[in-house]
Amino acid sequence: MSRAYNFSAGPGTLPEPVLAALQEALLEFSTCRAGIMEISHRSKPFEGVLASAKARLSRVLGVPADYSVLFLQGGASLQFYQLALNLALPGEATDFIDTGTWASKALAEAKRVSDAKAVWSSKGTTYDRVPAPGAVQFRDEAVWAHYTTNNTIYGTQSKAPPVTDKRLLADMSSDIASRPIDVARHDLIYAGAQKNLGPSGVVAVILSPWAVERSKAVGKARGGLPSMLDYAVAVENDSMYNTPNTFGIFALEQVLAWVEGQGGLPAIAARVQARADRLYAQLDSSNFWQPHAQPDSRSSMNVTFRLQNSDLEGTFVKEADAAGLMELKGHRSVGGMRASLYNALPDEAVDALIDFMKAFEAKHG
Amino acid sequence: MSRAYNFSAGPGTLPEPVLAALQEALLEFSTCRAGIMEISHRSKPFEGVLASAKARLSRVLGVPADYSVLFLQGGASLQFYQLALNLALPGEATDFIDTGTWASKALAEAKRVSDAKAVWSSKGTTYDRVPAPGAVQFRDEAVWAHYTTNNTIYGTQSKAPPVTDKRLLADMSSDIASRPIDVARHDLIYAGAQKNLGPSGVVAVILSPWAVERSKAVGKARGGLPSMLDYAVAVENDSMYNTPNTFGIFALEQVLAWVEGQGGLPAIAARVQARADRLYAQLDSSNFWQPHAQPDSRSSMNVTFRLQNSDLEGTFVKEADAAGLMELKGHRSVGGMRASLYNALPDEAVDALIDFMKAFEAKHG
Numbered sequence: 001m002s003r004a005y006n007f008s009a010g011p012g013t014l015p016e017p018v019l020a021a022l023q024e025a026l027l028e029f030s031t032c033r034a035g036i037m038e039i040s041h042r043s044k045p046f047e048g049v050l051a052s053a054k055a056r057l058s059r060v061l062g063v064p065a066d067y068s069v070l071f072l073q074g075g076a077s078l079q080f081y082q083l084a085l086n087l088a089l090p091g092e093a094t095d096f097i098d099t100g101t102w103a104s105k106a107l108a109e110a111k112r113v114s115d116a117k118a119v120w121s122s123k124g125t126t127y128d129r130v131p132a133p134g135a136v137q138f139r140d141e142a143v144w145a146h147y148t149t150n151n152t153i154y155g156t157q158s159k160a161p162p163v164t165d166k167r168l169l170a171d172m173s174s175d176i177a178s179r180p181i182d183v184a185r186h187d188l189i190y191a192g193a194q195k196n197l198g199p200s201g202v203v204a205v206i207l208s209p210w211a212v213e214r215s216k217a218v219g220k221a222r223g224g225l226p227s228m229l230d231y232a233v234a235v236e237n238d239s240m241y242n243t244p245n246t247f248g249i250f251a252l253e254q255v256l257a258w259v260e261g262q263g264g265l266p267a268i269a270a271r272v273q274a275r276a277d278r279l280y281a282q283l284d285s286s287n288f289w290q291p292h293a294q295p296d297s298r299s300s301m302n303v304t305f306r307l308q309n310s311d312l313e314g315t316f317v318k319e320a321d322a323a324g325l326m327e328l329k330g331h332r333s334v335g336g337m338r339a340s341l342y343n344a345l346p347d348e349a350v351d352a353l354i355d356f357m358k359a360f361e362a363k364h365g
Numbered sequence: 366m367s368r369a370y371n372f373s374a375g376p377g378t379l380p381e382p383v384l385a386a387l388q389e390a391l392l393e394f395s396t397c398r399a400g401i402m403e404i405s406h407r408s409k410p411f412e413g414v415l416a417s418a419k420a421r422l423s424r425v426l427g428v429p430a431d432y433s434v435l436f437l438q439g440g441a442s443l444q445f446y447q448l449a450l451n452l453a454l455p456g457e458a459t460d461f462i463d464t465g466t467w468a469s470k471a472l473a474e475a476k477r478v479s480d481a482k483a484v485w486s487s488k489g490t491t492y493d494r495v496p497a498p499g500a501v502q503f504r505d506e507a508v509w510a511h512y513t514t515n516n517t518i519y520g521t522q523s524k525a526p527p528v529t530d531k532r533l534l535a536d537m538s539s540d541i542a543s544r545p546i547d548v549a550r551h552d553l554i555y556a557g558a559q560k561n562l563g564p565s566g567v568v569a570v571i572l573s574p575w576a577v578e579r580s581k582a583v584g585k586a587r588g589g590l591p592s593m594l595d596y597a598v599a600v601e602n603d604s605m606y607n608t609p610n611t612f613g614i615f616a617l618e619q620v621l622a623w624v625e626g627q628g629g630l631p632a633i634a635a636r637v638q639a640r641a642d643r644l645y646a647q648l649d650s651s652n653f654w655q656p657h658a659q660p661d662s663r664s665s666m667n668v669t670f671r672l673q674n675s676d677l678e679g680t681f682v683k684e685a686d687a688a689g690l691m692e693l694k695g696h697r698s699v700g701g702m703r704a705s706l707y708n709a710l711p712d713e714a715v716d717a718l719i720d721f722m723k724a725f726e727a728k729h730g
Contacts, residue, residue, distance in 0.1 A: 004398035011611055013403050016392070023388045027381070033369035033691060037564040037616070038378050040692065073438035073566060074593055077607035081591040109591060194608055199402040201438060201566045201610025226446040226474060228439055242442035243559055245566025245610060246376055251402070326398060327405065 005349035008327035009152050009302060009340045010174065011194040018254045018344075025250065037247045041240055049250050050239065056256035057204060060264055061176075063183050068212055068235045070205040071249050076173045076192040077105065078229075079203060083169060083188055084110035086215040086231045088143060090222065095119045095142040097162065100127040100151035101333065102171060110146070119145075126334065127154040129297040134163040142166060144187065150175035152195075153331040155304030155338065156297040161185055167210070175301045176204070177259055178343055179269035187211045195301070196343045198252035201245045207231060259343065268343055275350040276300035276341055282354045288365045289357075292334055306336030312364055313337065319360065325353050370714035373692035374517050374667060374705045375539065376559040383563075383619045383709075390615065402612045406605055414615050415604065421621035425629055426541075428548050428571055433600045435570040436614050441467065441538045441557040443594075444568060445474035448534060448553055451580040451596045453479035453508060455587065460484045460507040462527065465492040465516035466698065467536060475511070484510075491699065492519040494662040499528040507531060509552065515540035517560075518696040520669030520703065521662040526550055532575070540666045541569070542624055543708055544634035552576045560666070561708045563617035566610045572596060624708065633708055640715040641665035641706055647719050653730045654722075657699055671701030677729055678702065684725065690718055 006013035022036075029036040032045050039046055054069045063069060072078075083106075088094050094114045096107040098121035110116035120136045122129045130151070138145050144167040150157040152174040161168055161182065169188040172181070176191040183189060187208040194200035207215075215231035227233050233241050239249075262268055280298060283289040283305050292304040307313050313336055317329045330338040339353060371378035387401075394401035397410050404411055419434045428434060437443075448471075453459050459479045461472040463486035475481035485501045487494045495516070503510050509532040515522040517539040526533055526547065534553040537546070541556040548554060552573040559565035572580075580596035592598050598606050604614075627633055645663060648654040648670050657669040672678050678701055682694045695703040704718060 002398065003393060003400075006399045006403055008399070008403065008405050008408075011403055011405060011608065013399065019391045019400055019402075023391050026384050026388050026391075028368060033367065033689070034371045034373070034378065035368075035384055037384075038371055038373065038376055040373050040376060041565065043692075073440070073443070073610075075438070075607045078438070078593040081593060105592075109593075112589060112591060192608065199610075199612050200406065200608040201613055224477060226443075226477060227470075228443040228446060228474075242440045243376065243557065243565040245438075245564075245613065247564050247612065248566055248610065324398070327408075 004324040004326040005345070005352055006326055007339045007341070007345070007349070007353070009331070009338060011200045012340055012342045013344045014198070014255065015258045015344045018251065018258050021254050022251055036250050039246075041243050041246050046246055049246075049253055053249050053253035053256065056253060056260060060256055060259055061181065061183050061206075063206055066209050067183065068207045070207070070231075070234050070239045071244060071252065072203050072205055072234060072239065073201065073245055075200070075203050076102065076171055076190055079171070079190045079205065080106040080109035081112065082229050082231070083146075083190070084113045084116065085222070085225060085229055086218055087169070087188065087211060088114035089218055091115055092143050093117070093139050093141040095138045095145045095166070097131060097136055097145070097147040098123060099130050099148050099156060099158075100154045102151065102173070103148040106146055106148070106171060126292070127151060127156065128292055129294040130156050130158045131162070133160045136162050136164070138164055138166050144169055146170070150299050150301050152302050152340070153333055154292060155299045155302045156293045157299035157301065175299070177256075177265065177268070178272050178301060180265045193248065193252050195340075198255045199248050202248035202252055204252070205231075207235065271347065272300050272341065272343065275347050276303065278354060279303050279339065279341070279350055282357050286361065286365070288361045290336075292336070301341055303339045303341065304330055304334055304336065309364070310336070315364075316360060320353070320356055323356055325349070325356055369689040369691040370710070370717055371691050372704045372706070372710070372714070372718070374696070374703060375707075376565045377705055377707045378709045379563070379620065380623045380709045383616065383623050386619050387616055401615050404611075406608050406611050411611055414611075414618055418614050418618035418621065421618060421625060422569060425621055425624055426546065426548050426571070431574050432548065433572045433577055435572070435596075435599050435604045436609060436617065437568050437570055437599060437604065438566065438610055440565070440568050441536055441555055442470065444536070444555045444570065445471040446477065447594050447596070448511075448555070449475035449478045449481065450587070450590060450594055451583055452534070452553065452576060454583055456480055457508050458482070458504050458506040460503045460510045460531070462496060462501055462510070462512040463488060464495050464513050464521060464523075465519045467516065467538070468513040471511060471513070471536060491657070492516060492521065493657055494659040495521050495523045496527070497661075498525045501527050501529070503529055503531050509534055511535070515664050515666050517667050517705070518698055519657060520664045520667045521658045522664035522666065540664070542621075542630065542633070543637050543666060545630045558613065558617050560705075563620045564613050567613035567617055569617070570596075572600065620709075636712065637665050637706065637708065640712055641668065643719060644668050644704065644706070644715055647722055651726065651730070653726045655701075657701070666706055668704045668706065669695055669699055669701065674729070675701070680729075681725060685718070685721055688721055690714070690721055
């Protein structure tokens with residue numbers, strides 16, 4: 001066997017040089033005389049890993065110096081609850097843009113502790129679109145607005161933040177570090193690592209000074225927050241209130257080193273957009289292909305499509321897999337196919353997919 | 366450089382064959398044509414890993430067939446809150462045995478959502494002891510009792526569960542899988558993986574049928590629990606309500622395979638106890654050594670001691686490190702030295718430590 005082109009939606013493919021570095025660090029990390037998983041999180045070498053991970057993420061994304069960067073556990077799914085628990089006073093209005101499964105889940109958890117409402121939704125069209133930047137009407141009383149930058153399951157992506165004077169909270173799990181973003185425009189950004197940042201089991205959380213202060217005020221109003229769910233506690237303890245996922249943070253640090261080595265986000269974004277464009281061009285070339293997302297909402301990370309003759313979809317996935325193009329089956333909510341084009345996927349994988357598609361259409365079209 | 370004998374209190378040393386297996390799986394796992402970190406948690410191969418991890422933990426510990434085994438995130442520290450949130454009705458009495466830092470933290474989090482009380486504490490003697498099995502008086506109204514089987518920082522260990530008819534909840538983070546336990550006597554057992562089970566970032570949680578039903582009833586009484594903190598949701602979704610720490614679970618599965626290969630808990634326990642006895646015998650051999658824990662409360666996992674001449678402690682730690690005996694510095698709460706003797710530590714490490722101690726005493730005594 002050898003490595004195939006891996007289009008998995010996540011956990012997804014990682015850069016081979018990173019995997020090689022992880023292999024090496026497992027038995028002996030640096031001068032530790034122990035592997036990276038076997039050293040205390042309070043040791044100098046691990047403190048160095050954590051500091052480097054924070055510095056790299058800050059450099060790569062352009063995080064303002066007064067923001068806080070955390071690496072927590074529980075994934076974006078725990079953030080859905082944690083962000084509302086920390087950043088909304090009991091009963092306070094919080095607005096959500098509902099662009100798919102993950103956005104809906106964020107809304108559902110926020111409803112437990114705030115007056116959360118979906119002020120826009122594309123559920124009626126199977127989440128095939130995101131709103132135009134100025135299209136969402138937020139409630140006057142809403143303290144902040146939450147949106148999901150990229151919708152893994154439906155293959156849609158917001159090219160820019162909503163145009164509003166509201167404070168913005170964003171789930172960037174599936175497109176973080178794939179393009180430059182305006183971090184300063186957001187008060188909270190979070191992202192599960194298992195797409196563009198590393199393995200599952202780590203979630204990166206970026207907080208504005210306002211968010212940290214708010215967490216303290218809300219904690220007071222709520223009579224104290226559980227220590228493990230308290231942003232202020234996590235900031236005070238530099239992500240080490242308890243033992244963090246040390247190996248996951250090391251892997252993330254190595255992925256970010258790779259991103260910097262690739263030329264950072266401008267270079268990554270150009271590469272990512274160019275190959276997504278090539279794939280969408282193939283999907284637009286004939287009615288044989290039925291792309292799911294509306295053209296102005298298309299994701300550069302997850303490309304979702306069906307076949308005009310849906311009976312052929314099983315064959316497509318199976319023959320692609322045999323050709324070394326793995327994990328192209330779409331999510332059950334949409335069906336059909338999904339090609340996830342995360343940063344670490346080689347360009348050749350997309351070219352190979354397009355070649356396969358051409359041959360498949362020639363045979364079955 | 367080469368690997369030293371690693372006495373770290375956690376994350377701690379792991380078996381070398383496990384590390385080798387992890388190295389191999391990073392680039393290509395089984396017939397996946399992708400690394401273990403790069404495959405979907407919903408894929409058949411990862412489902413196999415999860416099922417195997419559960420089966421192995423159940424076999425190794427003797428988990429009754431009607432119990433549930435979960436692998437969650439957030440460590441024991443998140444369990445401190447989660448267990449009380451799920452298993453106590455608002456205001457219900459819950460009893461805690463306070464044997465150290467982690468027990469106190471569990472109590473503090475439980476107080477947020479129940480009438481939690483320490484009914485026994487050894488704080489007054491710097492947590493140098495655990496209660497005799499029948500020594501604790503629980504409140505009649507308490508719905509359950511919580512204890513910590515092993516106290517990493519202070520080096521104490523309960524050799525048996527409290528003698529009581531109360532339901533028992535136990536934090537076994539630092540001695541799980543080091544000796545046979547009566548799982549059926551407990552309604553909840555939890556353990557951060559980073560001592561005897563694998564890397565940090567995974568917590569094993571074992572629930573009785575009562576605990577699962579209680580979680581549902583308490584959830585109803587509390588108007589619903591946050592999905593990520595709801596035991597019933599985790600059980601229903603087989604630890605995969607969201608993406609779990611897939612690499613961590615794989616590592617844990619490999620560690621448990623190693624434990625089974627060693628002959629399981631009877632063999633491990635004999636080895637662990639014999640070498641702890643050797644080390645304690647050395648500590649008892651002269652007043653040069655000042656073991657911290659009372660003799661009947663001594664831990665076989667974490668051996669804490671000071672020197673009669675405390676000025677020599679820094680030298681001891683430094684010279685031991687130079688001799689390839691690393692991470693012997695005690696926790697700041699106790700000072701002195703701590704030798705953590707987790708399962709994966711080779712017996713030769715303990716013998717080397719004892720030899721070093723003899724030479725050190727001969728030189729400085």
